[in-house]
Amino acid sequence: MKLTCLSKGGGYHCPPCHIVSVGGLQFLLDCPLDLLALTIFSPIPTGSNAVLDGDSDCSPRTFLDSEDGRKRQKMDKTLDADDLIRSEPCYKTVTNLHLWDLSFIDVVLISTPMGMLGLPFLTRTKGFSAKIYATDAAARLGQLMMEDLISMNVDFRQFYGPEESSFPKWMKWEELEVLPSALKEIAVGKDGSEIAGWMPLYSHLTEDPHLHMSHLTDAYTVCRARVLLSAADMKDCMQKVQTLKYAEETCYNGAFILKAFSSGLEIGACNWTIRGPKNSVVCLSSSIFVTSHAMNFDYHALQGYDLILFSDFSLDVNEDTENRVMTAANNLSSVSVFPSNYLYSDGSDTQHIITESLLNTDDSFEEMEKLAFISSCIIDSVKAGGSALIPIGRLGIVLQLLEYISCALESLNLKVPIFVISSVAEELLAFSNVIPEWLCKQRQEKLYSGEPLFGHVDLIKGKKLHLFPALHTETLLKIWQEPCIVFSSHWSLRLGPCVHLLRRWCGDPNSLLVMEISVIQLGMLLVTNNMAMYNLQKGVDADLALLPFKPMAMKILQCSFLSGMKLEKVQPLLKMLHPKVVLFPENLRQHFGGSSTSSISFIQYSENETLRIPRLNLSPELDISTDLAAQLNWTKLTDENIHIARLKGELSVENGIHRLLPGNEQIVASHSGLLMHWGSVNLQSLVASLQNMGINAHVEEETNGTETEYGVHIVGPNRALININATRTVISTGDEKLASLIFEAITNSLDSI
Amino acid sequence: MAIETLVLGAGQEVGKSCVVVSINGKRIMFDCGMHMGHQDHLRYPDFSLISKSGDFNNALSCIIITHFHLDHIGALPYFTEVCGYNGPIYMTYPTKALGPLMLEDYRKVMVDRRGEEEQFSSENILQCMRKVTAVDLKQTVQVDKDLQIRAYYAGHVIGAAMFYAKVGDTAMVYTGDYNMTPDRHLGAAQIDRLRLDLLITESTYATTVRDSKYAREREFLKAVHKCIANGGKVLIPTFALGRAQELCILLDDYWERMNLKVPIYFSAGLTIQANMYYKMLINWTSQKVKDTYATRNAFEFKNVRNFDRSLINAPGPCVLFATPGMISGGFSLQVFKQWAPYEENLVTLPGYCVAGTIGNRLMSGKPTKIDVDENTVIDVRCQIHQLSFSPHTDAKGIMDLVKFLSPKHVILVHGEKPKMESLKGRIQSELGIQCYDPQNNDMVSIPSTHYVKADASNAFIGSSSTPNFKFPKIRGGNSELGDERVAEGVLIMEKSEKAKVVHQDELLEMVGGMKHEVQFAYCCPVQMSYTERISDSELSSRNFGLHKLLAKLSTELTEDSIQDCGEHLQLESLYISFCSRDNCAYRATEDCIGDKSATTYFCCTWLAADEKLAWEVISIMKKLHVIDT
Ligand SMILES: [Zn+2]
Numbered sequence A: 001m002k003l004t005c006l007s008k009g010g011g012y013h014c015p016p017c018h019i020v021s022v023g024g025l026q027f028l029l030d031c032p033l034d035l036l037a038l039t040i041f042s043p044i045p046t047g048s049n050a051v052l053d054g055d056s057d058c059s060p061r062t063f064l065d066s067e068d069g070r071k072r073q074k075m076d077k078t079l080d081a082d083d084l085i086r087s088e089p090c091y092k093t094v095t096n097l098h099l100w101d102l103s104f105i106d107v108v109l110i111s112t113p114m115g116m117l118g119l120p121f122l123t124r125t126k127g128f129s130a131k132i133y134a135t136d137a138a139a140r141l142g143q144l145m146m147e148d149l150i151s152m153n154v155d156f157r158q159f160y161g162p163e164e165s166s167f168p169k170w171m172k173w174e175e176l177e178v179l180p181s182a183l184k185e186i187a188v189g190k191d192g193s194e195i196a197g198w199m200p201l202y203s204h205l206t207e208d209p210h211l212h213m214s215h216l217t218d219a220y221t222v223c224r225a226r227v228l229l230s231a232a233d234m235k236d237c238m239q240k241v242q243t244l245k246y247a248e249e250t251c252y253n254g255a256f257i258l259k260a261f262s263s264g265l266e267i268g269a270c271n272w273t274i275r276g277p278k279n280s281v282v283c284l285s286s287s288i289f290v291t292s293h294a295m296n297f298d299y300h301a302l303q304g305y306d307l308i309l310f311s312d313f314s315l316d317v318n319e320d321t322e323n324r325v326m327t328a329a330n331n332l333s334s335v336s337v338f339p340s341n342y343l344y345s346d347g348s349d350t351q352h353i354i355t356e357s358l359l360n361t362d363d364s365f366e367e368m369e370k371l372a373f374i375s376s377c378i379i380d381s382v383k384a385g386g387s388a389l390i391p392i393g394r395l396g397i398v399l400q401l402l403e404y405i406s407c408a409l410e411s412l413n414l415k416v417p418i419f420v421i422s423s424v425a426e427e428l429l430a431f432s433n434v435i436p437e438w439l440c441k442q443r444q445e446k447l448y449s450g451e452p453l454f455g456h457v458d459l460i461k462g463k464k465l466h467l468f469p470a471l472h473t474e475t476l477l478k479i480w481q482e483p484c485i486v487f488s489s490h491w492s493l494r495l496g497p498c499v500h501l502l503r504r505w506c507g508d509p510n511s512l513l514v515m516e517i518s519v520i521q522l523g524m525l526l527v528t529n530n531m532a533m534y535n536l537q538k539g540v541d542a543d544l545a546l547l548p549f550k551p552m553a554m555k556i557l558q559c560s561f562l563s564g565m566k567l568e569k570v571q572p573l574l575k576m577l578h579p580k581v582v583l584f585p586e587n588l589r590q591h592f593g594g595s596s597t598s599s600i601s602f603i604q605y606s607e608n609e610t611l612r613i614p615r616l617n618l619s620p621e622l623d624i625s626t627d628l629a630a631q632l633n634w635t636k637l638t639d640e641n642i643h644i645a646r647l648k649g650e651l652s653v654e655n656g657i658h659r660l661l662p663g664n665e666q667i668v669a670s671h672s673g674l675l676m677h678w679g680s681v682n683l684q685s686l687v688a689s690l691q692n693m694g695i696n697a698h699v700e701e702e703t704n705g706t707e708t709e710y711g712v713h714i715v716g717p718n719r720a721l722i723n724i725n726a727t728r729t730v731i732s733t734g735d736e737k738l739a740s741l742i743f744e745a746i747t748n749s750l751d752s753i
Numbered sequence B: 001m002a003i004e005t006l007v008l009g010a011g012q013e014v015g016k017s018c019v020v021v022s023i024n025g026k027r028i029m030f031d032c033g034m035h036m037g038h039q040d041h042l043r044y045p046d047f048s049l050i051s052k053s054g055d056f057n058n059a060l061s062c063i064i065i066t067h068f069h070l071d072h073i074g075a076l077p078y079f080t081e082v083c084g085y086n087g088p089i090y091m092t093y094p095t096k097a098l099g100p101l102m103l104e105d106y107r108k109v110m111v112d113r114r115g116e117e118e119q120f121s122s123e124n125i126l127q128c129m130r131k132v133t134a135v136d137l138k139q140t141v142q143v144d145k146d147l148q149i150r151a152y153y154a155g156h157v158i159g160a161a162m163f164y165a166k167v168g169d170t171a172m173v174y175t176g177d178y179n180m181t182p183d184r185h186l187g188a189a190q191i192d193r194l195r196l197d198l199l200i201t202e203s204t205y206a207t208t209v210r211d212s213k214y215a216r217e218r219e220f221l222k223a224v225h226k227c228i229a230n231g232g233k234v235l236i237p238t239f240a241l242g243r244a245q246e247l248c249i250l251l252d253d254y255w256e257r258m259n260l261k262v263p264i265y266f267s268a269g270l271t272i273q274a275n276m277y278y279k280m281l282i283n284w285t286s287q288k289v290k291d292t293y294a295t296r297n298a299f300e301f302k303n304v305r306n307f308d309r310s311l312i313n314a315p316g317p318c319v320l321f322a323t324p325g326m327i328s329g330g331f332s333l334q335v336f337k338q339w340a341p342y343e344e345n346l347v348t349l350p351g352y353c354v355a356g357t358i359g360n361r362l363m364s365g366k367p368t369k370i371d372v373d374e375n376t377v378i379d380v381r382c383q384i385h386q387l388s389f390s391p392h393t394d395a396k397g398i399m400d401l402v403k404f405l406s407p408k409h410v411i412l413v414h415g416e417k418p419k420m421e422s423l424k425g426r427i428q429s430e431l432g433i434q435c436y437d438p439q440n441n442d443m444v445s446i447p448s449t450h451y452v453k454a455d456a457s458n459a460f461i462g463s464s465s466t467p468n469f470k471f472p473k474i475r476g477g478n479s480e481l482g483d484e485r486v487a488e489g490v491l492i493m494e495k496s497e498k499a500k501v502v503h504q505d506e507l508l509e510m511v512g513g514m515k516h517e518v519q520f521a522y523c524c525p526v527q528m529s530y531t532e533r534i535s536d537s538e539l540s541s542r543n544f545g546l547h548k549l550l551a552k553l554s555t556e557l558t559e560d561s562i563q564d565c566g567e568h569l570q571l572e573s574l575y576i577s578f579c580s581r582d583n584c585a586y587r588a589t590e591d592c593i594g595d596k597s598a599t600t601y602f603c604c605t606w607l608a609a610d611e612k613l614a615w616e617v618i619s620i621m622k623k624l625h626v627i628d629t
């Protein structure tokens, strides 16, 4: 078994990516896009899609002209909006994946909808023929996200027009060199290699063989791997995905059983298990024990596997960062409670206590508090006459916020319209109401009492919630009124209707932007006028995201939601699952194995390094049919505790199980194995048993070099000689009958099969 | 070990489906239905046969309900709340959602309309459903360490499932009711090719073969359209779930296509409420319905509205869905009384109506008067249209399924005795599968499958995955070509340890012994004389004599071919080589016969496996007299 962590990802929206080789097969775990990296691009300027009112016109011409006049050497200055790349954006795939020969991948396992956004790039690659598995719900949600992404990118294409060369100008080395360091690092990575991961989403262009990028480490990959992610590609990709229910068994190649179990992270998100004849592996991704929308983390099903690949990187928070965040939070008098970071103490744990501690509902309670708080901030804004903009991030958050907000509006008797603006809004919400099987228990109860699964169904019916595919629709203009509450599509505040609304409201101090940041377990910060974010390590992402909209008078509410296991649950979980081996990311070293006295062996892995996992030395189990077993001829060995029998049959592999069946008669009848003897001949008993047969023999010792040999001489009724040494007996006689009698006497004192 | 099937209901009848199957120590109850035709103790399965003491929790591992029809779920609240069963219960999500509606409706009819003493209360139904674990299709559910179950799509009604159950190496499928052809709102039954010891299948239409459904749907639509075109009213008495949705999709779709504006009404709140459930359960419907749900949920009926009592005698045409089906009373009877006397009106009836209902009387002959009670006689002048589609598979579908699954045994339930018997005959004669059709309270016992579990060594598994051409020829037979799936090795059983299977080469290491070869040897004299003078050197050359011997032996041994290996001849483990040593230890002096000078010795060695062969060759050699010419 081998593991290569290609990318540890970047939080909820960009899950990690691994290649695991099990039993000679290559499994790719997830194929995400790093959409956070989109922040290096400039959004389309104001007015290009002005719809709500007569924004000043800004044609691409004037926009690009102004770019030409842009000062280049400002790498060391503070970033400003002009530094952002003005081009149709490219999308950053997992760079290290391109270093692999994709045709060697046998199976792709998708664990979340986000984990499949990069799939169309893969399925378009020549020679790629892997089987792709995802859950029904993840595949559907993933497809909707891709459709939305494609439709949002259309705005850019319309604005910039088709690219003139096969290679975006911004990717040329001269251009990259002058990028401010913060942007450059996102674009090319620390060692410059990551430029290979960027792919244009849409392009008419074909490869340009003359393109030369000698400065880049892997320029060839860049050219070769450029593919178009178009709607057609996406459909083609989705057709190659085989979808499964939770806990549905599927068999790859006869020998490997694959199953997906709910991870609780999102609707349809899952942890995969791979069970082959010799290996059994759990791919444990970011999981949430108790949630209030998706089905809970089904950890019981992960028992009984040998190896756990632990890849919940949401735990990636060092205490240093956390302390700083705490301080920042205190200064800002945040309302949120921070999780105490302690390890579950060993020792006094019965199974019961473990399970109790695992199942405690703190997680969801905390998350509910956050949602209630966000909702109250939104209400405050609209009461003050401002609008609230919630860029659509996690589906579960959107669905629940809709419920919280409408509830709050109702109780205050406020009539503020709520809009969801996304090319897939209608499908997304409709879908969420037809999947009781993928939801948590409380939502399923709604099915049983005949109520809609989520609150949005009644809101739409009551005309309190309006869905629109885009901003520029006539019906939207007709009912548009402010203040309002808008949920809208975006990626990193660069694409989609969100950008236009943000431009519209960023100057309004009464309006509110609810921003999801990918810092884990940070709790929540209410930041007014964008202050105090600089001292947060990961806050930089958020700062960069807001860059084009500065200066901002608008209030910004940054929040992060639980996107994986809490540290204190990891140990009890692993103890309960009790695998033989746990592979864990090196940056969690301090939390793994250290205090553990258990028999689990912990092995760390790091990004972009191949880890060989020592053999677990397991023997595959064989099922022998009773018909076959009944026909066996048992031999008792001289060690009387052991019985052995020759076994022969037709071997089949089915659903990961080896079965030995009788096969046809000829197979069973033919005895092809050679008779084999072992042990040593006891001369005294040999002579005795010959005596019993009426054969007289006398023994002569002959030393032949270092080896002692015995000659057993028989003279009557016929002559025979038996030569015996430690490893060999030779019976020589011309009398067939005598030969077989001697043979019998010899083998009496030997073991044989 | 055996699989024991105790049929508590639906044995040679339709009604109160309930089959208890014991497999390797696990006991599963499939369905827990009630019989509509009985009002006494016969309405429920005889649960005392499961446990005399009434300790059902220990007697059963779990209950599995296939779908929400009362003949499959009707006795469940009674069994759990009155008889006290507390163990696990499994059914699909739709069955868990819609089952209580059916049960509550039935309870009301029993108590409110018939004035019977209730068998279970509303509270009982709720309590009972709380114990139910809902399952999704194809999800493998681990009931306990040894028992695994899985649901497969069955068509029939929304949420109907066939259930697969596996204990150890023994596996079976219980179909419940199923439909092998898709209808307006549901897909056809779907199942994997499974290795089964037993298949228990319904056999409602054990001898019927049906034609296309579309012709019959067209007939229905034509009848309805004709009626409303003439200004008539259409009464469709149905139960709340299943048929109502199917017909409604059919009509709603037709209304759209024909641009009809005539109102379609739903009588009670029940059916509208049922549509709410259907909307959320869209993933359990047919592909066509599923594909369009986002833009238009098929259960969001555009032309359907609620019916108000005051509309009964309102002028103008309309279509009305009214409960209960079969016009057994209630609202559908009220409306029937008002509409039946007018010949422009139409009443549709399902394919099957229980005896004693108005529906049943309308179907038998064409009565002009029906007396509802002592005081009321209705003139029936309206038209009657009998629907001829059924959500059950026909005989061809059953045969197709049995053939597809090819189980070792088949048990037929949920059918009528004579028809089942004929189907049983077909399954046995056409498919060669043992088939049974037990009656209620009968027990069928069939053998179960077991495998002996052993840990296999990699060398053993590996030895079979590469073609093995080293097979010996079978004497007297054709030489056998290596079958690459054939594996051979040695099974080792050690006290208190799991059995192991190893390759022969690994055996000694496993049992800790040293190989000891046992060989036979014999220096065999052969008479050889030469007419020509041959030089001594030539004579003593090993090859010369050996080749002469080979030529002779080859003519004698026609079946086996001796290999010439230069220095020696070889046949299996028998080696023959020229022996020039006068004092060869393997030579027996008394063997020396005939002309001593014309005797040449050949040393033979062989292994025990080829004992017979070796002695045969030696006896030939002894008799030989090689004369070289
Ligand atoms: Zn049924």
Ligand SMILES: [Zn+2]
Pocket (backbone or CB within 6 Å): B017, B069, B071, B072, B177, B414
């Ligand atoms: Zn039935």
